[in-house]
Amino acid sequence: MVEITRRDLIKKGGKGILACLAFGAGLGLPNFSDATALRPSRGKLGIKLSPYYAALEGKVIKCTLCPRECEVDVGDRGYCEVRENRAGKYYSLVYGNPCAVQVDPIEKKPLFHVLPGTKSFSIATAGCNFDCKFCQNWEISQARPEETFNFDLPPEQVVKLALRTGCDTIASTYVEPTVFIEYMLDIGRVAKKRGVIKIYHSNGYIQPGPLGDLLGVLGAACIDLKGFTEKYYREVTEGDLKPVLETIKAIHRHGTHLELVNLVVPGKNDDMEDIRRMCQWIKTNVGPDVPLHFSRFYPRYKLKHLPPTPIATLEKARKVALDIGLHYVYIGNVPGHEAENTYCPKCHELLIHRVGYRIVENKLNHGHCFKCGEKIAGIWNKEK
Ligand code: SF4
Structure with a gap:
């Protein structure tokens, strides 16, 4: 049976049947005193010329932002559905129009070694450059910005609200923030001047050039190392492992604080030999001090038929990591577990x-x- 993805439907012009997305996929709005200024409107676009593309023949462009390197005809969009070729120039459609805005504990990112107990102003726009079968936020990650309810929040306003809500950090999270990099960069520049730390929770699927730009404004990064085989990445995320490993090494080389997350999905990436190889790679390439979070999977999106990860599997994985010599190994999504x-x-x-x-x-x-x-x-x- 041929599986038709949501992206296939959009490309076939079927987006109308998908147009019932609620704001922020259930993510809440912070309790701002000026909340009236923060009314989302459906389909609001934020257009910004992207510096991350190369012109090809006949006004076709090649996106140079992530390793997918989409080649896009005039009038079309790349895989992530939030970047569009208009007359031979490539534009982001998600600059300053987040569809999810929330104040979270920083522990939710998860970042356990950054200002524990503080709040993080968390935002996301529509779009993603992966299509993970277990995505918790697929209603926004797999949507076009026309389908979500979006705020009008320029970078200065994001930093202002972060400060007003008592947040020490601003996190780009929930979907893959690389797809709204122009917005992130400008938020990061303003945040740096105002003493707010910019955080990037990412799948690590980004080209070295734009990553270098980001590292100039980031204070900390949390990267999902979703598995340790190319097969898993291809089948479950529609991405590749190798560029993610390069991103992790580059962040570490730069000296930016880094934490890693591995969502353990039963029967998909829970082979202990793969986990052992992954932990050994972490120790060799970024050292034992980089915290590693083994996160519990719950049935979601296209993997609703799988059971939650057995806690014993997570404990086994953690033991493998500790035996290899990693210093900080956590178990996530199991509240009250001693490995928190x-x-x-x-x-x-x-x-x-x-x-x-x-x-x-x-x-x-x-x-x-x-x-x-x-x-x-x-x-x-x-x-x-
Ligand atoms: S950022 Fe989007 S348009 Fe650019 S290469 Fe990646 S998926 Fe394609």
Whole structure:
């Protein structure tokens, strides 16, 4: 049987039947005092000329933003559905028009080694350069911006609202933020001047050039290392593994704080030998101090038929990672599990006690173990 994807339908002109998306896929609006200024309107576009394309013959363009390198005819869009060729020039349609705006605990990103217990102003536009079969936010990630309810939020306004809502960070998250890079870059520039840290939660599927631009404004990155075989990436995400590994290495080389997330999907990427190879790769290429989060899968989107990840599988994966020598290995989406906590890699003392996204106790002493004095990798205060 041939599976018809949502993108196939859009390309066949079937987008009308998909036009019933609610704002932010259920993501909530922060309680702003000037919320009236923040009324989303359906299909609002934010047009901005992209610097990330090359002109080919006959006004065709090649997008140079992500490894997919879409070649796009006049009037068409790339795979992510949010970048369009207009008369031989390539435009982003998602500059300043997020469809999801929310204040989250930073632990939800998940970033466990960045300002624990603080709030992160989180935004996303429509669109994505992957189509993960387990996507939790597919209503917006697989949508065109015409189909979502979008806010009018220029970069300055995002930073202003972040400060007003007491957020120390601004996260681009929920979908793949690479597709709204022009917006992210401008938010990052303003945020840097105002002392707010810019965060990027990404699938890592980006070309080295634009990534270099981003690294100039980012304070921290959380990259999904979704699996460790090309087969898994192709079948489950429609992407490739190799560029993601290059992104992870580049972020680490740059010295930007990095955390990794591996969603363990039963029967798909839970082979312990693959997990062992992945952990060994992490240790060799970015070192043992990069936190790794093994996240529990719940049935969603195109993988509704699979069961949630057994907790025993996550614990086995964590043991593999710890045995290899990774220092900070977490289990996510299992509230109350002891592997939500941060332990000192040297004396094993409990340092940060978490339950879900809540910090119960933080015993770090200026970024060091309060007991043995070991330095703990991370951003523990805003000055660092
Ligand atoms: S960013 Fe979008 S248009 Fe550009 S190559 Fe990637 S999927 Fe294609």
